[in-house]
Amino acid sequence: MALGRLAHFSIRTTDLERSCAFYERVLGFRRGYRPPFEFPGAWLYLGGDESSFGTVHIIGVDPDNPSGLSAYLGDKSMPAPGTGTLDHIAFLATGVAQMWQTLHAEGIAWRDRTVPGLGLHQVFLEDPSGVTIELNYPAEEVAGLELPGQARAKTGAPA
DSSP states (O other): OOOOOOOOEEEEEEEEEEHHHHHHTTTEEEEEEOOOOOEEEEEEESSSSSSOOOSSEEEETTOOOOOHHHHHHHHOOOOOOOOOOOOOOEEOOOOOHHHHHHHHHHHOOOOEEEETTEEEEEEEEETTTEEEEEEEGGGGGGTTTTOSHHHEEEEEOOO
């Protein structure tokens, strides 16, 4: 058996619209086709191609009507906020300075790290459900740039 690539990841949330807005406004995803399941949710895509069935599946948890969700995915209680046993999800990216501006404008805390000897600059942030997102940029994008506030680079606090 040969695996191809990661198809998508799913996040359960009690605040579907807030989670979708984060992935759309901050990370540049867009909502696309989603089958008419018996529970709320959204499939989010990068670019215009919907043949891969989305990269992020947001699963809305309706505490007043959990039957459709439990019938499809099984009866799972809503996990505590955060990434739990899944530590983080990483994306390759370009345009770190623009991302810093977006994060600052949205009031989202982040942490910067440059990986020594790898040519990789990382930006870590959390989605509304507490899932850690890692954005990996070419290190040359930050060469000669002042990180946006050394305190923020260490603590993740927006300016």
